[in-house]
Amino acid sequence: MTEFTPFLSALGGALIGLSAVLLMAVHGRIAGVTGILGGLLPPKIAGDWAWRAAFLAGMICGPLGYALITGGMPRIDVPVSVPMFLIGGFIVGIGVSYGSGCTSGHGVCGMARVSPRSIVATLTFMATTTVTVFLVRHVFGL
Template sequence: MHDYLLALLGGAMIGFAAVLLMAAHGNIMGVSGIVNRLLPPIAVDWQWRALFVLGTVLSPVVAMLISGQFPEITITKNPAVLLIGGLIVGVGTVTGNGCTSGHGVCGLSRHSTRSLVATIVFMLSAIATVYVVRHL
């Protein structure tokens, strides 16, 4: 299948997951918020969040069982870049109350101006970062 179709199909699956989480649990599918509430002070209703995370972590194994191959992943092996990158994503998502799933997918779908502003800012800042790293 063409890359664009796979992207559209995968995107629809992500959207379907967000709709199900709202319909079943009444919660916004914001992954940074879900992970954040599993860290101290741990939320009282941590169980569903832990299981959501477990499901996502296990997804490549299920993909392997269905398609026979692990997803292709290219990632830097530089531990300093990985650690600092993770750290900035952590600080940024708790400060700005969300990431690609919460602001990008759920927020835009609710016509939240707040999420629209956040999405535009993090897209521009990510594009600028890649430009600096790759082209300067």
């Protein structure tokens, strides 16, 4: 089980939303992490590398800032084995390719823009997640 942390969750959501709005306002780009990473190596547009690298560095350095403020790294519990974690990552990678984006691009930015494609994609992510968790935890007992 996880802790119920409504204040921290709301703060985290607000920061994600703020970063998405700022990226759109400053660069006119959608904050889809997969697309940002995909355009980084190799850069598809000249001069596009710096903001992509800064965005990803900010995501990586976030926990370090948390550690400086609180004195410890955030605790992350992954309730599955390493092989299951890798298989899940592989499946997500396939979904990102076929879905033309990831949960951050569709779920945060696309839903905010009321994009029909993103609404369908997000509903598909959520339904698939629900079925997968039910099967893995209650049918297969993994």
